[in-house]
Amino acid sequence: MQRGQTVFFENRPRIAASAAVAGPKECAGVLGRYVDLALTDDMFGESTFERAERKMLLWAVEKSIQKAGLARGGVDAVLSGDLLNQIVSAGFAARETGLPFLGIYSACSTMSEALLLGGVLVDGGYARHIAAATGSHFASAERQYRYPLELGTTRPPQSQWTVTGAGSAVLARGGEGPKLTCGTVGKVVDFGVSDVNNMGAAMAPAAADTVLAHLRDTARPPDYYDVILTGDLGALGSRLLEELLFERGVDVAANHVDCGEVVYNAAEDEFQGGSGAGCSAAVLNSYILAKMRRGQLRRVLFAATGALLSTVTSGQGETIPCISHAVAIEA
């Protein structure tokens, strides 16, 4: 069923299990108590950052399948993508699983797009089990999008820190676990921000657009949700989102939480907080879903955001188009 930009899941697919892995810097914060695997070495025993990234993603997918009580290879398809060019982390991880693979790309909102499309496949009876997953790695993202770490470039105060981590959720028709009840497909929103070090400002309008569309399509007030969870707006972007929504008569000051804002403990170079596809994937698939399973949270609107730029578009003077997909997760 569909209304506006929102699809409704009549069979309410379950998140049968989820798994997350994160790097040492991330595990110094809240993630350390919740992830399935806390890395002590952000290379994960590999020789390149890219191999470490894909190993995390593969680990999360396989762990989530195992936690769901399924045999290895027990899902019908993996829906995944990541920040690296040509989503090679997802593609190479899928090669190792030997499972049918549907590649998606929505930058840092890949986790919510994967849950949304995975929800459609399971709800509609096109799949029994789907693994929805993504991840990112600080060092591979820096090298690809900004500067090689070896350059020691100074980071501006509005910047964020790409999370080294991955998360995967196994969706199932029936059984136990939090339910997906509906999902809202985002539009591409561009407010004209061109500063690639200020992603929170670029992405906040996309999050606002999708949250408003979701509340309109579902006729739900914002306080229907215990938490409206954005992915990686960071501190500045979160303030912008709350202001943009407030201007439109929607007050989320009491229940808005941003994964990027909560992921890091200390304030050294992270400035505005965490970012990257792995940020919301690791936080949702450990901390948030654990709280849902314990009954501490009952209704979460997960609205991750992504910036759909590339280094080429920035080099050619383009602004940053952004998007946010949202899924409602309910106990």
Added chain:
Amino acid sequence: MQRGQTVFFENRPRIAASAAVAGPKECAGVLGRYVDLALTDDMFGESTFERAERKMLLWAVEKSIQKAGLARGGVDAVLSGDLLNQIVSAGFAARETGLPFLGIYSACSTMSEALLLGGVLVDGGYARHIAAATGSHFASAERQYRYPLELGTTRPPQSQWTVTGAGSAVLARGGEGPKLTCGTVGKVVDFGVSDVNNMGAAMAPAAADTVLAHLRDTARPPDYYDVILTGDLGALGSRLLEELLFERGVDVAANHVDCGEVVYNAAEDEFQGGSGAGCSAAVLNSYILAKMRRGQLRRVLFAATGALLSTVTSGQGETIPCISHAVAIEA
């Protein structure tokens, strides 16, 4: 409904309309008589190749919506991706449409993944209309994946030529037009090819794997289809596919057609034929679907293939993982 890797569309979504645009070199061949817009200038009036690529993609999406008799913005979502890093052609084109956007990536098999997921959304009642689209541009692909054109690098004889073109199909529940009856989700297959100039050889095993899975899941003989249409295996890759299938007892010599093999007329530097996401998108959405609408073809298995590599993975010594998604299109 689902069996093995294959999803079945009980409501048989229609391809209500399709549109294609292609460059001058492409339109010297068979596409010239079938595309909606034959460019005389492969820059499409833009200042960069990347802008020309996204303009083609946007043009195809809007034209297909118009041909389907829908208002501008009359589809529920655009499913699209492309070969450029972070699928910026699709993302930026989606920004211009103002439509909900789901980004996907499956390299040169993006068109078949878009039709498959679009089919699920329409068949399951999650959307009324979906635009499934992709494209590519020779010059932007060469620059990103190989060498800048200005270098004048010699091309080896096993290489292919990225098609400058784009195609879009509007899927609808009910109405007129060829029907999507089922789709097979591919697995990532890697036979150990690492030569980035020999994509046909790398991708042929993925096409074979998916075609075999499709025939097994549907219990159809290969001659059920008038045409088994691969995307861009080229001449060498097509011969490999036919041999791989023959070894498994499946003879497709009589009905296998490769978009890359038929797209170019002349033999200058194209060697093995056309490639790129735009290759199968332009050929399917003009030439093939026109023949279906005229009753000259009744059943087509569209199994585009994609190579899931990046320049970084090749530089790190990895082989080339490939994938093929297939959709059955029937009159």
